[in-house]
Amino acid sequence: MPLSSVAADADEQAIPYYQSVGNECALFDQAFQQRLPMLLKGPTGCGKTRFVSHMAAKLGKPLYTVSCHDDLTAADLTGRYLLQGGETRWVDGPLTRAVREGGICYLDEVVEARKDVTVVLHPLTDDRRLLPLERTGELLEAPDDFMLVVSYNPGYQHILKSLKPSTRQRFVAMSFDFPPPAVERDIVARESGLEPDRCAALVNLAASLRAMKGQDLEEGVSTRLLVYCATLIGAGMPILEAARATLVEPLSDDADVQEGLMEAIQATFG
Numbered sequence: 676m677p678l679s680s681v682a683a684d685a686d687e688q689a690i691p692y693y694q695s696v697g698n699e700c701a702l703f704d705q706a707f708q709q710r711l712p713m714l715l716k717g718p719t720g721c722g723k724t725r726f727v728s729h730m731a732a733k734l735g736k737p738l739y740t741v742s743c744h745d746d747l748t749a750a751d752l753t754g755r756y757l758l759q760g761g762e763t764r765w766v767d768g769p770l771t772r773a774v775r776e777g778g779i780c781y782l783d784e785v786v787e788a789r790k791d792v793t794v795v796l797h798p799l800t801d802d803r804r805l806l807p808l809e810r811t812g813e814l815l816e817a818p819d820d821f822m823l824v825v826s827y828n829p830g831y832q833h834i835l836k837s838l839k840p841s842t843r844q845r846f847v848a849m850s851f852d853f854p855p856p857a858v859e860r861d862i863v864a865r866e867s868g869l870e871p872d873r874c875a876a877l878v879n880l881a882a883s884l885r886a887m888k889g890q891d892l893e894e895g896v897s898t899r900l901l902v903y904c905a906t907l908i909g910a911g912m913p914i915l916e917a918a919r920a921t922l923v924e925p926l927s928d929d930a931d932v933q934e935g936l937m938e939a940i941q942a943t944f945g
């Protein structure tokens with residue numbers, strides 16, 4: 676075997692598994708090459724985070740992931756002066772590190788972030804590609820291999836918490852959803868180790884559970900939960916028990932809704 680293919684095999688192993696569904700890998704790749712920031716939208720557990728880790732590894736770039744929340748300040752992203760051994764020293768935040776060293780900065784649930792965070796993102800996500808650090812007086816220019824990726828779940832988007840048009844319109848955007856059944860079966864099988872046929876039955880069940888979304892359920896059952904369910908079944912747990920713990924309890928606290936979900940599960944597996 677030639678040496679080069681050994682190296683390629685080794686690289687393959689370091690790349691997190693991601694099963695593509697459409698043209699998302701090519702689009703991400705183009706956005707990266709053209710230095711454009713990217714916005715990913717989609718329900719919980721549908722593969723957004725996995726996709727970004729896969730692409731970062733494929734491009735051979737470090738990934739800096741930040742989960743946004745309403746206490747997150749611009750300084751948490753850019754950095755701050757810290758007292759260390761009697762001296763104050765500037766310490767870069769994840770965004771600044773990615774801008775200085777190159778890499779992908781991924782802001783998860785970006786709608787949760789405070790207004791001052793978006794102010795920092797604006798000059799970085801238009802053609803200027805600049806990160807001003809007021810505290811140090813620096814104006815950093817993002818290198819060609821810096822990319823900003825943000826994601827959010829439009830499902831539980833609060834009216835007050837949507838992105839401003841001036842922020843949204845700085846990104847190349849794409850929507851994620853649960854994969855088509857045959858693809859989801861393969862993903863669940865690969866992630867859990869359960870036989871594909873048994874995974875196909877879970878994926879079919881997911882379709883009927885997802886159809887209940889909207890009535891009393893905020894979100895349909897995710898691919899992530901199907902993987903959990905298949906993992907527990909693969910470990911020997913009875914199907915109904917595994918399904919209750921992974922496809923019912925995480926979805927709702929309401930007894931009637933839980934009963935409705937359990938009925939659908941029993942209709943398939945009971």
Ligand SMILES: Nc1ncnc2c1ncn2[C@@H]1O[C@H](COP(=O)(O)OP(=O)(O)OP(=O)(O)O)[C@@H](O)[C@H]1O
Pocket residue numbers: 692693694695696717718719720721722723724725726783828854862866898899902
């Ligand atoms: N296309 C896919 N290829 C491989 N694995 C996938 C894919 N889609 C979903 N998964 C599986 O589903 C799990 C959840 O995906 P992930 O964590 O990326 O979801 P997410 O969209 O980031 O969710 P959240 O919005 O809650 O953060 C992964 O750990 C993986 O097991």
Ligand SMILES: [Mg+2]
Pocket residue numbers: 723724725783
């Ligand atoms: Mg995620």
